[in-house]
Amino acid sequence: MNFQIGWRNIWRNPKRTLVILSAVIIGVWSMIFLSAFMRGITDQMVRNGISTLTGHVQVHHKGYRDDPGIENSMTEPGVLETVFNNTLPPDTLWTSRVRVSAVASNARHSSGVTLLGADPAKEGKISFIGGAVTLGRFLKPDDPHGIVVGQALVEKFETKLGRKLVLMSQDTGREIASRAFRIVGIFRAEMEATEKQFVFVSLPAAQEMLKLKKGISEVSMILNSHQEANEVAAVLRDALPANDYEVQTWQEAMPMVTAILKMYDGFVFLWFFVVFIAMGFGIVNTTLMAVYERIREFGLLKALGMKPWWIVRQVLTESFYLLVLGMIIGTGLGALSVLALSGTGIDLSSVAAGAEFAGMSRMIYPVVESKDVVTANLVVFILGIIVSLYPAIKAARFTPIEAMAHN
Amino acid sequence: MDIVECTDIKKTYHQGKVEIQALRGVNLSIARGGFMAIAGPSGSGKTTILNIIGGLDSMDAGHVVVDGNTLDEMNQSQLAQMRLNKIGFVFQAYNLIPVLSALENVEYIMLLQGVPTAQRRDLARSILNDVGLEGTYDRRPAELSGGQQQRVAVARAIVSNPSIVLADEPTANLDSKTGKGLLEMMKEMNEKKNVTFIFSTHDQMVMDYARRLVRLRDGLVVDDKVKEAQ
Ligand SMILES: Nc1ncnc2c1ncn2[C@@H]1O[C@H](COP(=O)(O)OP(=O)(O)OP(=O)(O)O)[C@@H](O)[C@H]1O
Ligand SMILES: [Mg+2]
Numbered sequence: 001m002n003f004q005i006g007w008r009n010i011w012r013n014p015k016r017t018l019v020i021l022s023a024v025i026i027g028v029w030s031m032i033f034l035s036a037f038m039r040g041i042t043d044q045m046v047r048n049g050i051s052t053l054t055g056h057v058q059v060h061h062k063g064y065r066d067d068p069g070i071e072n073s074m075t076e077p078g079v080l081e082t083v084f085n086n087t088l089p090p091d092t093l094w095t096s097r098v099r100v101s102a103v104a105s106n107a108r109h110s111s112g113v114t115l116l117g118a119d120p121a122k123e124g125k126i127s128f129i130g131g132a133v134t135l136g137r138f139l140k141p142d143d144p145h146g147i148v149v150g151q152a153l154v155e156k157f158e159t160k161l162g163r164k165l166v167l168m169s170q171d172t173g174r175e176i177a178s179r180a181f182r183i184v185g186i187f188r189a190e191m192e193a194t195e196k197q198f199v200f201v202s203l204p205a206a207q208e209m210l211k212l213k214k215g216i217s218e219v220s221m222i223l224n225s226h227q228e229a230n231e232v233a234a235v236l237r238d239a240l241p242a243n244d245y246e247v248q249t250w251q252e253a254m255p256m257v258t259a260i261l262k263m264y265d266g267f268v269f270l271w272f273f274v275v276f277i278a279m280g281f282g283i284v285n286t287t288l289m290a291v292y293e294r295i296r297e298f299g300l301l302k303a304l305g306m307k308p309w310w311i312v313r314q315v316l317t318e319s320f321y322l323l324v325l326g327m328i329i330g331t332g333l334g335a336l337s338v339l340a341l342s343g344t345g346i347d348l349s350s351v352a353a354g355a356e357f358a359g360m361s362r363m364i365y366p367v368v369e370s371k372d373v374v375t376a377n378l379v380v381f382i383l384g385i386i387v388s389l390y391p392a393i394k395a396a397r398f399t400p401i402e403a404m405a406h407n
Numbered sequence: 408m409d410i411v412e413c414t415d416i417k418k419t420y421h422q423g424k425v426e427i428q429a430l431r432g433v434n435l436s437i438a439r440g441g442f443m444a445i446a447g448p449s450g451s452g453k454t455t456i457l458n459i460i461g462g463l464d465s466m467d468a469g470h471v472v473v474d475g476n477t478l479d480e481m482n483q484s485q486l487a488q489m490r491l492n493k494i495g496f497v498f499q500a501y502n503l504i505p506v507l508s509a510l511e512n513v514e515y516i517m518l519l520q521g522v523p524t525a526q527r528r529d530l531a532r533s534i535l536n537d538v539g540l541e542g543t544y545d546r547r548p549a550e551l552s553g554g555q556q557q558r559v560a561v562a563r564a565i566v567s568n569p570s571i572v573l574a575d576e577p578t579a580n581l582d583s584k585t586g587k588g589l590l591e592m593m594k595e596m597n598e599k600k601n602v603t604f605i606f607s608t609h610d611q612m613v614m615d616y617a618r619r620l621v622r623l624r625d626g627l628v629v630d631d632k633v634k635e636a637q
Pocket of ligand 1: 420421422427428429447448449450451452453454455456
């Protein structure tokens with residue numbers, strides 16, 4: 001019967017009820033949507049970062065991180081392969097690379113790039129390059145002079161497929177090594193910077209050019225999920241001689257992305273706080289109004305012998321209904337709007353110039369996580385009940401005589 | 408023993424710097440099963456004495472014993488419990504919860520007392536029949552006439568067999584015909600169920616119906632008449 005009364009009471013003033021309901025709905029909806037949006041951005045950022053030649057876990061020669069030069073190469077890939085076969089989860093993908101700074105030049109232009117000597121078959125499965133070649137072809141396993149470059153670089157160099165490009169870098173003997181390549185493929189990437197930075201040649205071609213023999217700069221691997229990285233890295237750190245190798249997870253390899261992830265968490269938190277305040281005040285005010293309108297009634301109930309606690313409970317029951325109703329609708333709307341946009345994505349190209357700097361892509365696909373939905377609802381619910389306590393206690397404190405004298 | 412015993416009750420209200428002596432030493436004993444009216448000019452203290460007997464207001468001096476409970480020694484929560492179980496109230500107006508039907512208004516008091524649902528419903532129906540409201544169970548207060556609303560209030564006041572029913576000017580908002588009907592009904596309930604009724608009133612008809620008439624003036628009892636059986 002108490003619940004029936006509560007339900008009827010909230011519809012005594014439908015307009016006011018709708019105001020509170022809207023506040024709750026907007027609160028829940030915006031919290032769900034914003035966290036899904038932020039998660040979409042960060043997920044995409046992490047995925048971009050990982051597929052842009054980072055991988056989930058990387059192995060380098062000790063010291064490569066501080067000085068990624070040719071002298072910090074790993075000269076015995078056979079050792080690594082044995083360790084990997086023994087320790088990595090079965091469906092891990094991994095590939096070896098040569099990765100050094102180089103200067104690319106043609107007759108008219110020259111520019112600093114990152115030279116990547118790649119194992120074409122494996123690389124294609126691990127990094128973005130697998131699906132990125134839009135013109136020409138990707139490398140063949142022993143391609144001696146083939147090179148794949150980004151669209152932006154092609155434009156900058158005013159060159160095209162089939163033309164020559166010379167790469168220069170320092171070899172293991174600290175001499176200048178240079179080698180002429182022919183553009184066999186052109187790739188596109190999410191970000192223009194990527195297209196300008198990376199040039200791909202075959203692993204043997206790079207090793208020969210730099211007099212590396214079998215040496216490689218890094219191993220990059222892709223695991224089943226982002227979350228496994230720490231675990232796998234720990235296993236590898238145990239298995240590899242610590243004096244010769246260093247192992248990094250994607251979080252460590254991309255400190256910028258990791259920092260931005262934290263910052264976005266901060267944004268979401270801030271928004272939760274804003275909703276908190278706005279909704280809190282809204283609920284307190286409207287509930288107080290509702291309570292004052294019913295002072296006579298509460299006075300009557302108290303005169304009849306109702307304990308103050310019952311009155312608190314009565315007011316809270318009414319808030320409870322409003323909150324639950326608003327939460328259901330808000331969550332539904334949140335789910336619907338995220339669902340609608342997760343197919344098409346949100347186009348950020350108008351602000352992409354700024355976004356690209358932060359490693360964001362042009363299209364954002366919001367991602368709902370049950371954790372965020374639960375948090376949003378919990379925050380609204382707990383807040384709603386807490387702020388209703390004040391009017392409820394107020395209602396319970398009128399003495400019957402005061403209340404009944406009130407008009 | 409009498410069901411209500413008031414000994415030398417004093418009550419002063421403070422309104423800013425002005426002191427208003429509402430009761431200046433009221434002594435009053437009321438026998439069980441009485442049907443009594445308290446009359447007197449406006450401001451003479453009728454509502455104040457009823458509120459004190461009902462445990463709604465505190466007194467400055469004196470003692471009140473209601474059905475064995477010494478009110479001046481009880482705390483708020485004990486007073487609430489006593490009101491719930493021993494006292495029925497009928498106010499001049501706004502007696503009912505607007506979102507509840509007539510039946511639910513009567514039931515609600517029993518809900519607070521913890522009476523089981525089925526029993527609650529039966530009792531509420533039969534008491535509404537007793538006060539002449541069969542067929543209006545499901546109407547909200549706004550859909551009832553003033554007289555019908557007061558009948559629901561009386562039904563609610565007597566449904567759980569209280570020791571006393573306190574009615575502060577119950578007929579003040581009713582025309583005389585409706586008021587008479589209500590009084591007849593209350594008299595019947597008084598006789599049938601032996602519930603003690605105490606009214607405050609300006610209404611000559613109420614005074615005529617009462618078997619005992621107490622007059623107050625300036626916070627003192629100035630007249631107390633028990634009528635011969637009619
Ligand atoms: N809450 C209060 N604050 C201040 N003075 C009060 C209060 N309640 C009553 N009084 C005063 O106490 C005196 C007695 O009031 P009471 O309400 O008991 O009179 P009454 O006999 O019921 O009058 P009426 O016939 O008008 O209802 C009056 O002078 C009144 O103004
Ligand atoms: Mg009065």
